[in-house]
Amino acid sequence: MHKDLENLWLPYTQMKGLNSILKAQKTHSSKIFLDNGKSLIDGISSWWTACHGYNNKHIRKKIISQLNLMPHVMFGGLVHDQGVLLSKRLIKIFNNKLEKVFFTDSGSVSVEVALKIAVQYWLNKGKEKKNKFIFFKNGYHGDTSGTMSICDPEEGMHKLFKNYLRKNYMLSIPESERDKNKFLNFINRYNDKVAGVIIEPLVQSAGGMKFHSPSTLEFIYKAIKKKKVLLIYDEIATGFFRTGSMFAFQQTNSCPDILCIGKALTGGTLSLAATISTKKVFAAFLSNKKNKELMHGPTYMANPLACAAANASLDLFEKVNYEKKIKIIEKILHKELEKFRKLKFVKQVRTKGAIGVIEFFYLSEKNILWLRNEFIKKNIWVRPLKNIIYFMPPFIINKTELYHLLESTYQILSKWKKK
Ligand SMILES: Cc1ncc(COP(=O)(O)O)c(C=O)c1O
Numbered sequence: 001m002h003k004d005l006e007n008l009w010l011p012y013t014q015m016k017g018l019n020s021i022l023k024a025q026k027t028h029s030s031k032i033f034l035d036n037g038k039s040l041i042d043g044i045s046s047w048w049t050a051c052h053g054y055n056n057k058h059i060r061k062k063i064i065s066q067l068n069l070m071p072h073v074m075f076g077g078l079v080h081d082q083g084v085l086l087s088k089r090l091i092k093i094f095n096n097k098l099e100k101v102f103f104t105d106s107g108s109v110s111v112e113v114a115l116k117i118a119v120q121y122w123l124n125k126g127k128e129k130k131n132k133f134i135f136f137k138n139g140y141h142g143d144t145s146g147t148m149s150i151c152d153p154e155e156g157m158h159k160l161f162k163n164y165l166r167k168n169y170m171l172s173i174p175e176s177e178r179d180k181n182k183f184l185n186f187i188n189r190y191n192d193k194v195a196g197v198i199i200e201p202l203v204q205s206a207g208g209m210k211f212h213s214p215s216t217l218e219f220i221y222k223a224i225k226k227k228k229v230l231l232i233y234d235e236i237a238t239g240f241f242r243t244g245s246m247f248a249f250q251q252t253n254s255c256p257d258i259l260c261i262g263k264a265l266t267g268g269t270l271s272l273a274a275t276i277s278t279k280k281v282f283a284a285f286l287s288n289k290k291n292k293e294l295m296h297g298p299t300y301m302a303n304p305l306a307c308a309a310a311n312a313s314l315d316l317f318e319k320v321n322y323e324k325k326i327k328i329i330e331k332i333l334h335k336e337l338e339k340f341r342k343l344k345f346v347k348q349v350r351t352k353g354a355i356g357v358i359e360f361f362y363l364s365e366k367n368i369l370w371l372r373n374e375f376i377k378k379n380i381w382v383r384p385l386k387n388i389i390y391f392m393p394p395f396i397i398n399k400t401e402l403y404h405l406l407e408s409t410y411q412i413l414s415k416w417k418k419k
Pocket of ligand 1: 106107108109111140141142143200205206234235236237238262263
């Protein structure tokens with residue numbers, strides 16, 4: 001085993017026979033520099049976080065000044081300026097329709113908190129049986145136990161754990177008339193058991209980069225509005241302009257009761273997430289009685305460094321016209337991905353905002369390993385997922401880099417065809 005790996009356990013990786021590993025030494029703008037002298041154009045923004053590119057000067061400056069003042073302080077019984085400011089700025093984005101921000105330290109935990117808020121909301125209202133969730137096929141919401149129980153068991157990466165997890169209800173995204181009727185019937189039939197419905201708005205990410213329309217989301221919103229079921233949007237992957245608007249749900253006439261955000265919140269610098277609720281949800285936790293308050297509190301919640309990074313990232317979103325930047329990326333992705341359609345092993349291509357997807361009929365483990373090697377040879381950082389290759393570059397990627405990313409992928413796939 002490679003000496004760097006002697007004491008490491010990597011995510012979603014078979015460690016047996018893993019004799020080599022790439023080592024990142026530094027990052028800058030759209031690039032990751034390796035210790036072997038190579039530099040890679042990042043096509044996936046470090047798991048969709050580095051939206052402003054790496055080592056952004058403004059974010060660095062704000063983190064450093066916060067570091068000098070106070071790197072961390074507990075958020076129980078105390079608050080701090082960066083957390084207070086961030087909560088107010090986030091709420092402004094949602095025109096005060098979502099009002100109460102609970103900070104967490106990772107996306108999965110923000111979803112766990114959303115589930116707990118929904119369950120306790122109904123408990124506080126005396127509805128003890130309303131503790132199940134409806135989630136959707138191809139959905140992915142995290143790696144912790146609660147979140148695994150609302151991931152598609154086949155496509156959501158956790159099928160091994162099916163006997164360990166709580167049972168919730170998986171339905172197809174209601175796009176067809178048949179699935180719409182199924183959804184309506186289900187909500188009516190199991191209303192006394194369902195606490196909430198959870199969905200990734202417009203783009204289901206790790207479950208296969210599947211898209212659905214704004215009208216589908218509006219259908220779900222309208223269908224459950226009067227049904228005593230909470231609506232949870234998981235915008236951990238789609239938030240912060242990835243789909244073209246600040247948040248994906250802002251392309252629709254809908255609004256969740258609870259929203260989860262994370263990933264690009266700190267511009268890809270530090271781990272921070274948040275669960276944001278409406279006043280109506282929050283009100284159910286206000287009481288003179290015992291045990292009505294929200295029963296959750298991660299040690300590093302609202303870490304001041306991470307909040308400073310998030311505030312700096314919001315400064316950039318206010319200053320830079322990201323909508324325009326993303327339109328340019330979308331146009332290039334859309335045009336360039338068209339030619340991949342002609343490759344006979346490509347099933348479909350699709351784009352939305354700064355997301356481009358090439359879906360194959362099938363990719364074997366061997367295919368994936370081969371592709372990964374070829375990408376490195378071409379100096380690009382792209383990670384096939386299941387049967388897709390996807391691009392989610394930093395928004396500051398320049399045109400030359402973006403064309404290089406797409407052109408190199410095309411060359412690799414053309415070579416594959418000839419193999
Ligand atoms: C939609 C969605 N929800 C939740 C998560 C989990 O976030 P984290 O990896 O920060 O725990 C992810 C991560 O990919 C995600 O894409």
